[in-house]
Amino acid sequence: KDIEREIMPLFGTKKAGEFIGVSPSGDKTKFVDKIAEDIVLEYLKPLGVNIISEEIGSIDTGSEYSVIVDPIDGSFNFIHGIPIFGFSFAVFKKKKPVYSMLYEFMPKNVYEGIPGEGAYLNGDRIRVK
Incomplete structure (x- = not known):
C-alpha cells in the first residue's frame, strides 16, 4: 500500500519514466522504479533476508x-498509462520456493501461490479449467 500511495500520482506521467541510472543488469532505471524499490527495501532490509531486485x-x-x-x-x-502492472515477489528458503504474490494496482487483485497448497485470487482458491 505504501508503494501504491507513492507511485499512483505518477501513473502515465513523463516524470515516472525519467531515466535516473542503470541497474546492475544494464537496464535503464526509471524514476518510478526507484521510488517503488526504495520502499520495498525499507521493509526487507530489517528482516535480514537476501534480496534480488531488478534495480539493485x-x-x-x-x-x-x-x-x-x-x-x-x-x-x-x-x-505509458496502460493500466496493467503490479507488484510481485517470491520468497525462497534456500532454493525452495515457499510463497509468491502479485498485486495488481488497478483492479486491486492479489494473486498468491503457495507450493503444495495452490494458487489464490483475493483469498479464494483458483484452479486451471
Whole structure:
C-alpha cells in the first residue's frame, strides 16, 4: 500500500519514466522504479533476508531466505498509462520456493501461490479449467 500511495500520482506521467541510472543488469532505471524499490527495501532490509531486485541487483546477507522482488512489474505500461502492472515477489528458503504474490494496482487483485497448497485470487482458491 505504501508503494501504491507513492507511485499512483505518477501513473502515465513523463516524470515516472525519467531515466535516473542503470541497474546492475544494464537496464535503464526509471524514476518510478526507484521510488517503488526504495520502499520495498525499507521493509526487507530489517528482516535480514537476501534480496534480488531488478534495480539493485542482489544483496547477500547470508540468510537462508531470499526474496526476489519486482516493485513495478510492468513499468513500461505504468509509464505509458496502460493500466496493467503490479507488484510481485517470491520468497525462497534456500532454493525452495515457499510463497509468491502479485498485486495488481488497478483492479486491486492479489494473486498468491503457495507450493503444495495452490494458487489464490483475493483469498479464494483458483484452479486451471
